[in-house]
Amino acid sequence: MNTTSKKVAAGMAGFASVLWLGLTAAVAASQRRLVFNPTVKREVQSPRSSGHRTRPVVLRAKDGTRLCGWLMTPPLPGPQPAVLYFGGRSEEVSWVARDAGKLFPGMTVLAMNYRGYGASQGDPAETHMVDDGCMLFDWLAARAHVDPRRIAVVGRSLGSGVAVQVAKERAVHSVVLITPYDSILAIAKRRFRAMPIEYMLRHRFESIKYAPSLTAPTYVLRAAVDDVIPHSHTDQLVAKLAQLKGDDIIPDSDHLNIPYLEATQQRIATFLHGQFSLPAMIAAEHRLPG
Template sequence: MANRTARLLLTATRLRACARPLALLTVALLMGGCSSVFFFPDKVTYITPDRLNLAYEDVYLDTPDGETLHGWWLPAETAPEDTRGTVYFLHGNAQNISSHILNVAWLPSEGYNVFAIDYRGYGKSTGAPDIEGALHDVETGIRWLAAKPETEDTPVFLLGQSLGGALGIPLASEWVKRDRKPEIRGVVLDGTFSGFRGIAREKLDSFWLTWLFQAPLSWTIPGTYEGVDHINDISPVPTLIIHSVRDGIIPYHHGKELYKAADEPKEFLQTDTPHAATFVIPAYKETVLDFLSRAKDQF
């Protein structure tokens, strides 16, 4: 892999990689910590958009540090003049876009283009994941969108689930602060944790072998990209935070902490589904559609 260069928007911080098996993972944590505990990719293709009767285009993007990312562009099922916008979808930490695509497969029929990207190491994307690398990747994706003709006259929205939301917060905050084009007109965060360090400490606390080391190990996670520290900078772009009281992966309090830290305009949707299962409920889809419709004209 080529030497990693600094991102144009986000300050680079070198992070190390670590092994996947639990025993080796524990040793790596005890010896100095590892950001890779946030990433559980695989290379399996679970479903492709055509199996869902969706038109799509395979997209391959080169990152500044030499990786190649794979994504899917799903065009809106409307005439170009009737397209309501483009949703940039950042998925959660496990598997790849082919296992997450159902979360946004309903949007093209509602008049939205969707662009979904796999971070390095996921699916057909090259490389190995870490926090810094994934931040490179989500920025590479939005820069590709910025150059796409379909985004010139229609609003762009960011939808991040779980880890995808944690990556989307610093990306959106810097994009807004620097007045980049196309403008992000709304941000939706679904089941997102409030900070990498906070959730790492909680997970370490739940495992007997790392319980005693939860405080020092959590500090090996870089504190530069904590969502609660950056979410207020997304304002004046409207933000919708979704979190389930039954989320067994990212506890409910994370959503409330993000909502408290965010500046207006902001909204909170309390749900009652399992983690990242929001859009199996039609009423929750309607809430998001209503938010997107209002957000594009709100500022």
């Protein structure tokens, strides 16, 4: 190789290095936008469940941040089982109030928007989502009309990672995960193969690390076609879940439409009703590890 060729090669290598560093810096700087996509506009303008008394709720996180959502209470006497719902990356949760009669019949439901989503204040972050989720669980468990021993967590897509971590920290009765993943870190590594993403990504949502310690019966629902969370990433998580009770694929579903489909809603309602109907002793045995 002559001197000119060497200079050209060195220049190209230098340009490639600068480009790689620039892309790496861009990913590091924009990771919040890559992981979260806050939706402010309501999906349903006047959310109301046909099977519940529906009311808007405003709660304060531990640091004072204002969180907004809806509480749905069935018109039934006595303490009832309850559900705490966690939405996806781009999801505003008013639709849950609309569909709660089919999804969660006879159950109290709390659906709150993450920080920065809907009318909730603040900025989204993994630590905030988990801390706020635990606070919401405690708030729900303290309601007079809720049976604190029968509270399920339901998480969709990004929210499956929140649900898993809340289930690790609180005495959750049962868990439903819709299009879940092993970790956001693993998905990011798949997308940005040439970058040291493990050194840049702050919001990792590593559900696979917590799955073996979950003691609550867990039900997994997958989309038939999912170009956001490939089934291979769900496979990794499912293999580690300590109390897996079901792993179903919803026909004719994709990553976006799966929670709205009648088949999905019926299966979730059936699973939760079955778990909540178990005698207390059997339910406690189901929550034991192993």
